[in-house]
Amino acid sequence: MAEIYQIRRIPSWINGLELFNGDSILNKFNPHTAELDSLIVSSDKEVVKQAIKAAGNVFDSWSTCSPVKRGNILGAFVRLMRDNKDELRDIVARETGKSKANAEGEVFGAIAVGEFFAGEGMRLYARSLTSGMEGKYTHSIRQAIGVCALIVPANTPIANIAWKIFPALICGNTAVLKASEDSPEIAVKMAALAKEAGVPDGVFNVIQGRGDISGKALVEDHGVALISFTGSTSVGKWIAEVAGKRLARVSLELGGKNPFIVCDDADIDNAVNWASLSAFSNAGQRCAAGSRIIVFEQVYDEFVNKLVAKAKSLKLGIDDDCDLGPVINERQFNNILTAIKNAVFQGGKVLCGSNGELGSSVEKGYYIEPTIIEGLSVEADLSKTEIFGPVVSIYKVKGIVEALDVSNNTEYGLTASIHTKNVDRAMWFAQKIRSGLINVNIGTYGSEPHMPFGGVGSSGNGTREPGVEALDVYTELKCISILVREQHI
Incomplete structure (x- = not known):
């Protein structure tokens, strides 16, 4: 038993702090050795509610912050990722059983996604529209939606996190990330780097645990306005059904054959x-x-x-x-x-x-x-x-x-x-x-940060991440019109 206590304990991350509360402990095994690698503190329903509340409390201040300022903060986050690339690489390699070379490539892919969306702070474009009414001027703006539930798998863990957290935050949303139970540590490390970069406490939260417990609690909570899920088609269909009852927005990137x-x-x-x-x-x-x-x-x-x-x-x-x-x-x-x-x-x-x-x-x-x-x-x-x-x-x-x-x-x-x-x-x-x-004449994979990715049929629900198309997932469009009357002098 003495050896078990020396193994890493992986917490949740809520409101800028590690949280070791939960209803159980999950064993995470190293896929290369099949040996116990870490102990995960599984988030129960109360911990999930605590994370959603933390995200909700800071939503107004983060969403009304200038997109340019948000972009600057996320740019600092990306620079810290680059400064800590070796540690990020080593965590990904250990948790997934990748070579360090492949894990490093994934880290740089995540950095590229972060750089792209940090730049969108200066380009959070909507449109100017013409009207058939004389003197009527119309334009649209993008506004944040609310608390986002971001649920990711472990196949490319840091890339999956980057694909969701950066577009969600640049658009002014706050987030609760459900880490994969097969790659829990990289999620907490990313949240810690975000805090160090100046992302306010509560904007980026991480919960741990099994999908049928902590993930289910996250999806069912009415405090969540948007759910972005990457994973199996069967789970995606369940999420669409549950979220659809309260008309929450859902983005699904599912399986493929x-x-x-x-x-x-x-x-x-x-x-x-x-x-x-x-x-x-x-x-x-x-x-x-x-x-x-x-x-x-x-x-x-x-x-x-x-x-x-x-x-x-x-x-x-x-x-x-x-x-x-x-x-x-x-x-x-x-x-x-x-x-x-x-x-x-x-x-x-x-x-x-x-x-x-x-x-x-x-x-x-x-x-x-x-x-x-x-x-x-x-x-x-x-x-x-x-x-x-x-x-x-x-x-x-x-x-x-x-x-x-x-x-x-x-x-x-x-x-x-x-x-x-x-x-x-x-x-x-x-x-x-x-x-x-x-x-x-190339492979079946290879999306880049500025390119939309997603599928049809049982592969998704029509949304696309990343690319500028992801902005449509994480924002509401508001149309604003003003009638200007002529002044006769």
């Missing part, structure tokens, strides 16, 4: 490289992962042989020369192995990787080898279900029309990629594919 199409004129080596990155980087833990690879029959054998060779060459581990690390927790590890077993039962053939019996050659940790499965029906479970791991199914098609049909045969519509030298074919496919993002 994203197609990667290889045409007969594709640069095969380039396609193999991007298919591997789309399917296996970050251990396949991306909502934008390319988990369905659709290949023209003319190049099928060549492409598959090269992709299998590429997958077998990938190195598992947390060193900087490793290609992918473990999945985030034991539950996810077991779910993926079960999905592979089920795919084999439904007629799939494992070309490389796990057969569902063993995770990988790595003795400890939640490692799963890059896995490629062919021969599945487009109606098989693995063809339809997002599993969030380094597992990809591959399909043979006769041409572009069939490729489109297979691609759109899903409830999801998040991202897609097509590899072809034919511009006409690429543009035709880009117009027809049912997705929020389509890339040509």
Whole structure:
């Protein structure tokens, strides 16, 4: 028992202070070693209410602060992130099982998002409008909404936090961030840096714990005006139902079963490289992962042989020369192995990787080898279900029309990629594919801070983050008109 007390205890962060109150303690395990890493103080309903109250108390002062001033404060926050990049990198790497190189890349991605939205303080634009009435002058303004509940997953934890906290705060909202129970410490560190930068106490709060307890309490509280959620489609639907009863605003970025199409004129080596990155980087833990690879029959054998060779060459581990690390927790590890077993039962053939019996050659940790499965029906479970791991199914098609049909045969519509030298074919496919993002000759992922990201169908509810489109999520538009009468002298 003596060793347990030496393990980090991760608190909530409310009104500028660490808070160790809660109804239970959760164990957080290191995904690389499967050993106990930290103890999380799980926020109960009263702690959640305390966080919402703290955010509500400071909303008026923060929202009426000049957007330029808010931008300056967030700019200082970003500079502190840069100054503390090594510590942020190390926390992300330890909590998620990434290499330090990959974790550092994620930190710099979060910094880029912060820099973009800090600059929006000088560009919080609305519009001037013309009127059919003589002497009537009209313009719109953006106003903050209120207390925002920001709920994030652990796959890219600091990037996920940045995608939500910076647009929410620059628009004048206050926030309660529900940290992932698989990456709790990075959320508290970000809140501490925000305080050091001058973000007022209560503007940025963090609660910890399980989604079905602390997350549920946050969503159901009528003090929350907006809920921004990134995670599973099933939870997103529940949030939309609960929040819809009180007409709270909801932004949902949900799952994907994203197609990667290889045409007969594709640069095969380039396609193999991007298919591997789309399917296996970050251990396949991306909502934008390319988990369905659709290949023209003319190049099928060549492409598959090269992709299998590429997958077998990938190195598992947390060193900087490793290609992918473990999945985030034991539950996810077991779910993926079960999905592979089920795919084999439904007629799939494992070309490389796990057969569902063993995770990988790595003795400890939640490692799963890059896995490629062919021969599945487009109606098989693995063809339809997002599993969030380094597992990809591959399909043979006769041409572009069939490729489109297979691609759109899903409830999801998040991202897609097509590899072809034919511009006409690429543009035709880009117009027809049912997705929020389509890339040509690169991977299925790769949104940048100034670019909108989101999906259709079961991948989201039509909102977009980040980009300037995120301002529409986090602000209300108010239209103001004034009638100016002529003065006769």
